[in-house]
Amino acid sequence: MTNGVSPSGLSMDLLTGLAFLTRLPVHARPTSGADLVRASWTFPVIGAGVGAFGALIYWLAHAFGLQSFICAVLAVTATLVLTGALHEDGLADTADGFGASASRERKLAIMHDSLIGTYGAAALILSLMLRVGAIASLAGPTLAASALIAAHSGARAAMLVFMRNVPSARDDGLSAEAGVPTQSGSFVAVAIGAVVLLLCLGLGATLLASLLLAGLGAGLATLSVRQIGGQTGDVLGAYEQVAEIAILLVAAAWL
DSSP states (O other): OOSSOOHHHHHHHHHHHHHHHSOOOOSOOOOSHHHHHHTGGGHHHHHHHHHHHHHHHHHHHHHTTOOHHHHHHHHHHHHHHHHTTHHHHHHHHHHHHHHSOSOHHHHHHHHHSSOOOHHHHHHHHHHHHHHHHHHHTSSSHHHHHHHHHHHHHHHHHHHHHHHHHSOBSOSSSHHHHHOOOOHHHHHHHHHHHHHHHHHHHOHHHHHHHHHHHHHHHHHHHHHHHHHHSSBOHHHHHHHHHHHHHHHHHHHHHHO
16 A cells, blocks of 8 residues: 555555556556555455446346346446456466466467467356356346455455465566565455455355465466466466456355
């Protein structure tokens, strides 16, 4: 967080987070990795907003009498439009890089390439199907809203924990430039994510989701270190997607 909490500092952090995580036309742009890592505590707050936007679209579609599957598709589409598919891009790049039988340097080059290969396309399809399916299985817009807000907030909070515990694989790039989120900022982010999960899903589902996120994070961390020597921005995006799916599946099973 900012050095010395002030309303102006908090507002700037929120604007910086919004500028990075969404396509909203805000005027604050991260000028360096340090700006972004300072504002990283806002990620679960912004995630809750993204989930709420998806929930609003779900509610509107439901109010027009559309079936739950179509409502879920429109809700996920809304979140993709709002975020510019930022994390989906990371998932696709990570799947293509890790799926290649190549050297570490070649894997990093594949991940840096803007083209999407077979592994990336398959990962995107599975991600979309699992998210839409989980949301569609919930009974009505109230439960769908709880699941969407919890998933988007909790996944972005978990992303910071992953970033703190896995070394950067590159010497350049935004993730390397930003460095490690501060302990205080990460604590605030995790606390916000945990509160949102508790309010939306309840204690039992929150504990189950937390265990899943920890296990999936440990597994992806081990894989990332073996494949490319650590994490990149793409790997962080991939983990956000995995975490989002896990929370939605817990919500679908529990709620």
